[in-house]
Amino acid sequence: MGKVICDITMSVDGFSSGLNQTEERPFGDDGGDGSGQRLHAWMFDTPDENRAEIERLADAGAFVMGRNMFGPVRGGWDREWNGWWGEEPPFRAPVFVLTHHPREPQPMKGGTTYHFVTDGIEPALAQARAAAGDRDVLVHGGAHTINQYLAAGLADELRLHIVPFTLGTGTRLFEGVPPLELEQVSSRPATLVTHVTYRVLS
Amino acid sequence: MGKVICDITMSVDGFSSGLNQTEERPFGDDGGDGSGQRLHAWMFDTPDENRAEIERLADAGAFVMGRNMFGPVRGGWDREWNGWWGEEPPFRAPVFVLTHHPREPQPMKGGTTYHFVTDGIEPALAQARAAAGDRDVLVHGGAHTINQYLAAGLADELRLHIVPFTLGTGTRLFEGVPPLELEQVSSRPATLVTHVTYRVLS
Numbered sequence: 183m184g185k186v187i188c189d190i191t192m193s194v195d196g197f198s199s200g201l202n203q204t205e206e207r208p209f210g211d212d213g214g215d216g217s218g219q220r221l222h223a224w225m226f227d228t229p230d231e232n233r234a235e236i237e238r239l240a241d242a243g244a245f246v247m248g249r250n251m252f253g254p255v256r257g258g259w260d261r262e263w264n265g266w267w268g269e270e271p272p273f274r275a276p277v278f279v280l281t282h283h284p285r286e287p288q289p290m291k292g293g294t295t296y297h298f299v300t301d302g303i304e305p306a307l308a309q310a311r312a313a314a315g316d317r318d319v320l321v322h323g324g325a326h327t328i329n330q331y332l333a334a335g336l337a338d339e340l341r342l343h344i345v346p347f348t349l350g351t352g353t354r355l356f357e358g359v360p361p362l363e364l365e366q367v368s369s370r371p372a373t374l375v376t377h378v379t380y381r382v383l384s
Numbered sequence: 385m386g387k388v389i390c391d392i393t394m395s396v397d398g399f400s401s402g403l404n405q406t407e408e409r410p411f412g413d414d415g416g417d418g419s420g421q422r423l424h425a426w427m428f429d430t431p432d433e434n435r436a437e438i439e440r441l442a443d444a445g446a447f448v449m450g451r452n453m454f455g456p457v458r459g460g461w462d463r464e465w466n467g468w469w470g471e472e473p474p475f476r477a478p479v480f481v482l483t484h485h486p487r488e489p490q491p492m493k494g495g496t497t498y499h500f501v502t503d504g505i506e507p508a509l510a511q512a513r514a515a516a517g518d519r520d521v522l523v524h525g526g527a528h529t530i531n532q533y534l535a536a537g538l539a540d541e542l543r544l545h546i547v548p549f550t551l552g553t554g555t556r557l558f559e560g561v562p563p564l565e566l567e568q569v570s571s572r573p574a575t576l577v578t579h580v581t582y583r584v585l586s
Contacts, residue, residue, distance in 0.1 A: 194580075194582070195558040213563055344546070347563065347564060347566050348561065348564045350563045356396075356397040356550050359550065360552060361415055361550050361552045363549050364548040366577070371572065371580075374568065376571040376578060376580055378546070
């Protein structure tokens, strides 16, 4: 069986998005335009330097993501919206989206199918594990979703991309998660980020 | 004029000590024995690998530290206690201790003198700058002290030693500090820690 990996970018003070997320500004008050470009400048501005970490974001047998990660906070996304990744998303595997809105599976070009799971993180993970077979399941965030998996003891690995600013408020990674014992598996500096991978020991 | 450098070890969720600090357990509920050995395992268990970062902790023209960093939270430290570093502290320079308890300067062996400053972070820094001359001033923590310097815009550089566990509660770095723009100057992985140095841009 593969691992359950959580992967997220956070400010050095632990936030993965700012307050006041809206449809137009899905990352809220993130010190930039709210698009997430600031938090993810390491991907957008220095892709070559971070190729391995970027490719790893789409390298799993199945994916889990929270509702806000999939689509805008408000609006009719649950009927019309097909995610931020366009007609041919990079996942090329099943993606299980946590939501309160039932919806039929949404196949996309290139092998990605979005499945909408309304009964919580454990059923979503069970479906993702079944779909992934021997491969890993990647939990894509946001922080609220990852916190639930960490708190439930369901994550094997945590990949953090720590970026050089603080937000002070917003959605905080580790909020409500009991203390974790981690093992630093790897740590790699790049110009706009430090990548750290932890094994979750307890 | 030298830089004002803040240097601190924090858990990956941003805490530099746990709750319930006492004289016997100065780091409080830190998931270990409260002595700080757990947070600073990178120093104690792997000193050779982290020699440069350890030496840098005592390499400045003057030092500033908070009251809790100097001595136990309770007790008669302000009259009898001479800090955690023994009779010959490694600083070999003036150390300005922030406190509410006036006390005469305390010279130690090897060139360290503890000065007790009762009128706040700015006078402490002014004295430290004057003593340091062209050399750097190192603000040693704890987080509460560093947060005050960051919030006041008085820090030029922030050195973090990010260790692989979470505490969930305690004294949090960046608490109450307005959002900071940082530049990642260096980042270095070691077995039990990731060292990251940031320039404070705003």
